[in-house]
Amino acid sequence: xxxxxxxxxxxxxxxxxxxxxxxxxxxxxxxxxxxxxxxxxxxxxxxxxxxxxxxxxxxxxxxxxxxxxxxxxxxxxxxxxxxxxxxxxxxxxxxxxxxxxxxxxxxxxxxxxxxxxxxxxxxxxxxxxxxxxxxxxxxxxxxxxxxxxxxxxxxxxxx
Numbered sequence: 001x002x003x004x005x006x007x008x009x010x011x012x013x014x015x016x017x018x019x020x021x022x023x024x025x026x027x028x029x030x031x032x033x034x035x036x037x038x039x040x041x042x043x044x045x046x047x048x049x050x051x052x053x054x055x056x057x058x059x060x061x062x063x064x065x066x067x068x069x070x071x072x073x074x075x076x077x078x079x080x081x082x083x084x085x086x087x088x089x090x091x092x093x094x095x096x097x098x099x100x101x102x103x104x105x106x107x108x109x110x111x112x113x114x115x116x117x118x119x120x121x122x123x124x125x126x127x128x129x130x131x132x133x134x135x136x137x138x139x140x141x142x143x144x145x146x147x148x149x150x151x152x153x154x155x156x157x158x159x
Contacts, residue, residue: 057117
């Protein structure tokens, strides 16, 4: 059974979370048949470090491409030539693929490597210095100017 969520009440009371709500709505509308090739793992290797490992057996570095556009990482692979061999059994898939990963804000790709048929992509969340928590000094009460109080008089009405 599929349940649709209504995020409308959250739009009324929150500002700047539109992207998160859009992600949740898109995830709830995702098709039930998802292509899960090539297989991959996502691991957290540190407090702000992540690693994606994809099994891309049979692909060389020249046949793989990786691009990052804002908060989307796209990994694709395309075989460069036709294999004209006669196969009795073909179990190693060599088909073209494109895998998309939605990245959080401030997550950047720091490196990638291909070894033994595994593509490893290292990611790091780098929060800008101006967005990190900072301590604010509190001054003494005498340093602030006094605010003049206004007196409001009500109009007198004649009877």
